[in-house]
Amino acid sequence: MxxxxxxxxxxxxxxxxxxxxxxxxxxxxxxxxxxxxxxxxxxxxxPHHCNTSWIRAIGPNLTEEEQLNLTLPRDAAGAYEQCSMYSPVAWDLSSIMAYGLNATEKCSSGWVYPSAQPPSLLTEFDLVCDxxxxxxxxxxxxxxxxxxxxxxxxxxxxxxxxxxxxxxxxxxxxxxxxxxxxxxxxxxxxxxxxxxxxxxxxxxxxxxxxxxxxxxxxxxxxxxxxxxxxxxxxxxxxxxxxxxxxxxxxxxxxxxxxxxxxxxxxxxxxxxxxxxxxxxxxxxxxxxxxxxxxxxxxxxxxxxxxxxxxxxxIKSGSTLDLFRKKHLRKVTLVMSCAWFADSLVYYGLSLNVTSFGLDIYLTQLAFGAVELPARFCCIFLLQWFGRKKTQAVLLLLSGLMCLVITGIPEDQPVATTVLAIIGKFTATASFSTSYVYSAELFPTVVRQTGVGLCSMSARVAGIMAPLIRLLGQYHRAVPMAIFGSAPVVGGLLCVLLP
Structure with missing residues (x-):
């Protein structure tokens, strides 16, 4: 045969x-x-501010500076508020100038952006404020x-x-x-x-x-x-x-x-x-x-x-087969966690490229450049240290980088970016390791199903990563803390693998 x-x-x-x-x-x-x-x-x-052209109707000769002064409140730093404006009133110009406006409201008639900017998604669909x-x-x-x-x-x-x-x-x-x-x-x-x-x-x-x-x-x-x-x-x-x-x-x-x-x-x-x-x-x-x-x-x-x-x-095994035997159940759960953590930290860092404080295009170039050696190193690491150690250590490292980033003050963009790049390196290598490792851990009959399940969990992490970024509005360290703790847990779980 x-x-x-x-x-x-x-x-x-x-x-x-x-x-x-x-x-x-x-x-x-x-x-x-x-x-x-x-x-x-x-x-x-x-930079953007509310569109307050309503005042042009009663004061057509106002300069732009005067118009903004009369219609926009200022924030603590003395800059114009980006998301609120004084409510329009039916007074004449001299009353407004004499008494000023008090009541504020959210931008009701759109926003004004710098005219020199080429159109971006943000300016065209108003992805600001609410x-x-x-x-x-x-x-x-x-x-x-x-x-x-x-x-x-x-x-x-x-x-x-x-x-x-x-x-x-x-x-x-x-x-x-x-x-x-x-x-x-x-x-x-x-x-x-x-x-x-x-x-x-x-x-x-x-x-x-x-x-x-x-x-x-x-x-x-x-x-x-x-x-x-x-x-x-x-x-x-x-x-x-x-x-x-x-x-x-x-x-x-x-x-x-x-x-x-x-x-x-x-x-x-x-x-x-x-x-x-x-x-x-x-x-x-x-x-x-x-x-x-x-x-x-x-x-x-x-x-x-x-x-x-x-x-x-050959009748390929079903998803249930993965959970019947104790050994397979353990492999499936731990590998799914590893893929989940890989994906979370990978997308967490990739989508955050604009918020590390250095030039975004250079950061993206570095993020891409660092992936090549990461993929290659992966081959050698797997041969020298074996699958299990490599997987666990890489996950731990990528998680630790994110956790360290949370503690760095905002005025240190270089330190943050360097750590992010190291994190991206380890996350990428870890992802490649998971690919090779999981294909070897599952028996042939359930391999397709097992790897499929793992990649499902990675996709779910991908769906969650952008949403976790939304938590940054409560405290800027929250998203990074989550992106960092998941791989640390995943790395520790890898100890259970054969």
Whole structure:
């Protein structure tokens, strides 16, 4: 009885064919960080104040300075209040000047922003004052999209194939990503972002499936890490893009339209031969395998090809199977916690890039640059110290960095940023470790289910991260304290793992 792995060995574990495949699969991942954290650069804070043009009706000749003086209260520092104004009254100008106004109210007729600024999400949809929270909420909506995508496209890619789902996801991300740039309303923006999130999820799932099913076992971690490196390069590209293009609609198009350049994939992207075999489409599988072998300059012995039979569908375990045995239950719960903590601290730091006090574009560049060595170090750390120690120590470190940040005064932006970058490094390495570790911990029958469950918990953390940032309005240290304590708990739980 021949295993499918024998065919992969015959055509080369990681030959030219697989290298090209991994390259093609990784290209769309360059745009992944843009969808993930690009919004942070579209809502950069600008000074704003209430629109008080009502007074122009009775005092058309007032200078701007006089108009603001009469209609806006000042805060403790002597600057104009950003979110309140004096209530309009039906007096003439001389009375207002003589007596002044007392009663204040929230901005009722919109806001005024510096006219020199190119349009940003913040100024166009007024994401200030009472509507400020919509920014973080819309990030959560995007993360909900990621979760939905995993639930929809995961089972679909097992049913109708990896290739169609990959192509559909690319098309969706291109269409809706560009569509976002033309939305008239913020709620439409959120809905479109949700679809983009689902398509990003579809791409991630199929990339993982195609890469692991075409590449020999020994080279799999390499293939996965290469694709992760593309995400890191994408983060650096994001810093450059958002620095160069300040108009949010143009930035959105620049970050989404390149997807359409990939439509030639329809002709070059192969279906997973292993999937074809499990579905009993043997002739197609033979063709794909022979093509792969010819590109790798190998030949599959004809005798071996004859033995290609439909694999008996191994009934994959259900989620319940993960909780039946004591050992598996422990692994599942601890690994889910580890993924949850990884994701929480990773997104917590990534989405916070504008609040560390240094230039946001440089910080983003550093955040991206630090991911490359983090992914590479991960390979060596795993070999030297083993999976368990690496996972536990990295989680603890990333949590500690966040906790230390909470204690640093606001006038030390360099210290905060350096700690955040170290935190990002350890969080990234920890995420990569979890990927490798969990794939090894779960038995084959329930592997897909187990890793699926873990990534679900990571998605839930992703949905929570932007919402936790909202707690910053009570005290600026609260969000960081939460982002820091979760990984510390997760790291301590890792001690229970085999």
């Amino acid at each position: 021949t295993e499918f792995g024998d065919f992969i060995s015959a055509l080369g574990e990681f030959g030219l064919y697989q290298k090209l495949l991994v390259l093609f699969l990784s290209l769309p991942l360059l745009l992944n960080p843009f969808q993930m954290i690009g919004q942070v650069f579209m809502v950069v804070d600008v 509507r400020k929270d919509l920014n973080d909420i819309s990030q959560s909506v995007y993360m909900v999209g990621l979760l939905l995508g995993a639930m929809i496209f995961g089972p679909l890619s097992d049913r109708i194939g990896r290739r169609p789902i990959f192509l559909i996801s690319i098309l969706l991300q291109g269409l809706f990503g560009v569509g976002v740039a033309f939305v008239p309303h913020f709620y439409v923006y959120m809905a479109f972002r949700c679809v983009v999130g689902a398509s990003v999820s579809g791409i991630l799932i199929t990339v993982l499936a195609l890469a692991t099913e075409w590449v020999g076992v020994s080279s799999r971690p390499k293939a996965v890490l290469i694709s992760h490196c593309f995400v890191a390069i994408g983060q650096m590209i994001l810093a450059g893009l958002s620095y160069g293009i300040r108009n949010w609609r143009l930035l959105q198009i620049a970050g989404s339209a390149p997807m359409f350049a990939l439509f030639f994939y329809i002709w070059v992207l192969p279906e997973s031969a292993r999937w074809l075999v499990t579905k009993g489409r043997i002739e197609e599988a033979k063709k794909v395998l022979q093509k792969a072998a010819s590109i790798n300059k190998r030949t599959i012995p004809p005798g071996l090809l004859e033995q290609l039979k439909p694999e008996k569908q």
